Amino acid sequence: MAKGIRDKVVILGMGCTKFGERWDAGSDDLLVESFTEALQDAGIEKKDIQAAWVGIHIDEVNIGKGATYASIALHTQFIPFTRVDNFCASGTEAFRGAAYAVASGACDIALAIGVEKLKDTGYGGLPDSPAFGQEVVMVGPNATAPGMFAQLATAYSAKNKIPMDKLKEAITHVSWKSHQNGAKNPRAHLRREVSKEQIMGAPMVAYPLGLFDCCGVSDGSAAAIVCTPAVAKKIKPNDPLVKVKALQISVSSGEEAMFDRWDGASVITTRTASRKAYKEAGIKNPREEISMMEVHDCFSITELVTMEDLGISPPGGAPEDILSGFFDLDGQIPCQPDGGLKCFGHPIGASGLRMIYEIYNQLLGRWPEDRAVKNPKFGLTHNLGGVPTQNVCSVAIFGVD
Amino acid sequence: MVGISSFGGYVPRYRLNRMIIFGSMGWLNPVIITNARGEKAVANFDEDSVTMAVAAGMDCLRGVDRAGIDAVYFATTTAPYRERQNANIVAGALGARDEIRSADFAGSLKSGTSALLSALEFVACNGGRAVVCAADSRLGKMASTQEMVFGDAGASVMVSDQDVIAEYKGCFSVSHDFVDHLRGANTKYNRMWEERWIRDMGYAKFIPQAVQGLCDKYGLNPADFDRIVYPCIYGGARKKINGLLQAEPEKVQDDMLATVGDSGSAHPLLMLTAALETAQPGQKILLVSYGSGCDALWFEVTDNIASMQDGRGVSRWLARRADLDNYQKYLVWRGMAPAETGIRGETDKETRWSLVWREHKTILGLWGGRCRKCGTQQVPMQRICVNPDCQALDEMDPVYLADKGGKVFTYTGDMLAASVSPPAVYGNVEFNGGGRMLMDFTDCTVEDLSVGMPVDFSFRVKFYDPKRDITNYFWKAIPATGEVK
Secondary structure (H helix, E strand, C coil), X not given: CCCCCCCCCEEEEEEECCCECCXXXXXXHHHHXXXXXXXXXXXXXXXXXXXXXXXXXXXXXXCCCCCHHXXXXXXXXXXXXXXXXXXXXXXXXXXHHHHHHHHCCCCCEEEEEEEEEHHHCCCCCCCCCCCCCHHHHXXXXXXXHHHHHHHHHHHHHHHHCCCHHHHHHHHHHHHHHHHHHHCCCCCCCCCCCCCHHHHHHCCEXXXXXXXXXXXXXXXXXXXXXXXXXXXXXXXXXXXXXXXEEEEEEEXXXXXXXHCCCCCCCCCHHHHHHHHHHHHHHCCCCHHHHEEEEECCCXXXXXXXXXXXXXXXXXXCCHHXXXXXXXXXXXXXXXXXXXXXXXXXXXXXXXHHHHHHHHHHHHHXXXXXXXXXXXXXXXXXXXXXXXXXXXXEEEEEXXXXX | CCEEEEEEEECCCEEEEHHXXXXXXXXXXXXXXXXXXXXXXXXXXXCCHHHHHXXXXXXXXXXXXXXXXXXXXXXCCCCCCCCCCHHXXXXXHCCCCCCCEEEXXXXXXXXXXXXXXXXXXXXXXXXXXXXXXXXXCCCCCCCCHHHHHECCEEEXXXXXXXXXXXXXXXXXXXXXXXXXXXXXXXXXXCEECCHHHHHHHHHHHHHHHHHHHHHHXXXXXXXXXXXXXXXXXXXXXXXXXXXXXXXXXXXXXXXXXXXXXXXXXXXXXXXXXXXXXXXXXXXXXXXXXXXCEEEEEEEEECCCHHHHCCCCCCXXXXXXXXXXXXXXXXXXXXXXXXXXXXXXXXXXXXXXXXHHHHCHHHHHHCEEEEECCCCCEECCCCCECCCCCCCCECCEEEEECCCCCEEECCCEEECCCCCCCCCEEEEEEEECXXXXXXXXXXXXXXXXXXXXXXXXXXXXXXXXXXXXCEEEEEXXXXXXXXXXX
């Protein structure tokens, strides 16, 4: 009986670039930047890495297909290097590749790296692409990501009989809180606090989501070097070690898009992946046991429904939890302590690894007091790709031993 | 007995008050004030002659088993394709079988009645059912008379040898190379010769000529007709013709110029549709078209008429209206002025015809599947049933969903998506009978919508590829237009 990878993989080192409008840096520069930091943090040399995975979604921009762009940018010396794409969860998928390689015993040390250079697309938001196949081009709606996620709000409002202005108040708090946190983070793209009035009064992007309900559009890269616990003890004999406690991915079955059971106000894959992750990590009551979360707040409403889908808030209870400050930096479970996608923006391939970077550093107590989570035990990352009707969700849990 | 067994109309939702055109363009051509009465119907940005023909056809085919259709004819002077059978797009959308006859009728404004005559002759020879759909969306240049007069609409009649509501009694045609209006093969805008000539030597001569020919052929007198249906864009000519036909005003069908405008190939049939909505058993109907000659057709209304006077036809579409409040929007929607739709508006979407053919039932007819094992309805058709508790392999029966209606499940209005009518409104729709689909909404604003609200489906232009001159179609959801009795 398979037991998962709990405690079989250690994060030896991580790197993360400054996210933002990196007009002067190409994808190759960003890859080198995050990789160099990860290598230094891990205390190893490049030749010690035995296999690598790179997460990229929009291959058309700078990267092309396959992994040679990344292997050449980093000048790895003929090691296995694989490109993975699973929508916006690509960063966590790269991490999964590296983690599985180590957990299986195929490698001692592996690299997961993600990058995206959105500011070379010319688009506000993500570029149009036939992301769901050519048939969808012929029959699918004239849609964008904010419009797809905005529908969670109309369905949530109808299902829970919460008037839209009340729901808007709650999602406004989501963005307000993330801006508070992001303002403290030198690597975040958007580093300004914003008032709730500004958020509420911003132009509409996709009803009911306004500009501040949407995450930023950024360039960035993040990287993780993982290894077995035995190797980690050899390299860092005296350091606390951040271990993977759970790593689960769930992918849509088509039920959401075509069948009559989904409520439209939740993400089924988040529910599935999180339940499996809690089991893998041995967590019985996530609301009591999880110390902090980095979730996929591509849009404020996504974060709101995620709180329920993760089983942290009770059904219909997320607005109340949010407005009570439960997820604020000084709340019971700080959510997006680094500012989230909201303030980092969403260079797709990098985002999942950027979330892990925050949890990893929080668990090691490396952040200054003003943005440190107190005594964290378990940190959770939630990296969602696709749209509510068809998506990929990864939930990972990390702990420090 | 061969004749009309059903009818349907369609007028697009948006209406442009002609004073708005005059207010915008009167500075250039002040004489257009003479035509600045009433309003004209304007196709939405995602409508064209094919989609309006389908809308009228859907209206006509309410309650009709699509498997019983044997021919589909489409008449227009504004077909999107010169090579690709436009009628097959219409037939596919109407859910007709593949084993049918289809044809496009084009080239003149009498193409609508030409198609009708062909349908009548088809049924007389072969029996069965033939559906005629006509629609037009003609353009006049800014500040032209044509711009003032033309309107967009569609009309449809079904011809059959059973359940006839208006028996076909006879016809007489005249054909002339009388070039009053023309468009060359590469021309977008209608061009016309002097209006006095058109009025006096065209309408006022050929319509009486055709009617007289019909009367002579069948031993009739124009006064024998109870309803007289003919298009004419000139009030003066209309008076003269009515006099020649000895037609009392109440017998003459309203020309719909003040409410719709001249809808070209569709117009005689559109007016016929309106006449049939209130026709009484035993009435003799005279239908005359005009354009490069005339077709005159004689129908006699049967006792079956009441069964089809159930709300179908043009009136309910006329009542479903919204003001198009500015002239610039009309220009952009009709492709008369370039508008910036941002980088998303420049996305190159190449049509893959082998895919379109493979999926043509879904794309044209909104066909889904119903699982024989568990009964779950789903769209598009799946090989493996989507029901998690079933998952049967290859157990699907096709099901035509375009006329089923549904309700709103989720929705949004998207300002980021490229659109010439922002915000782009879309969402998840639940089909009556089961199944969901993410689709565009049209003919509504986001404020019009709520979760659970009933919707109908309307065949629309999905996107136009300007690089390859390809118009692609699919179905969109529109707020339900109300139940037909």
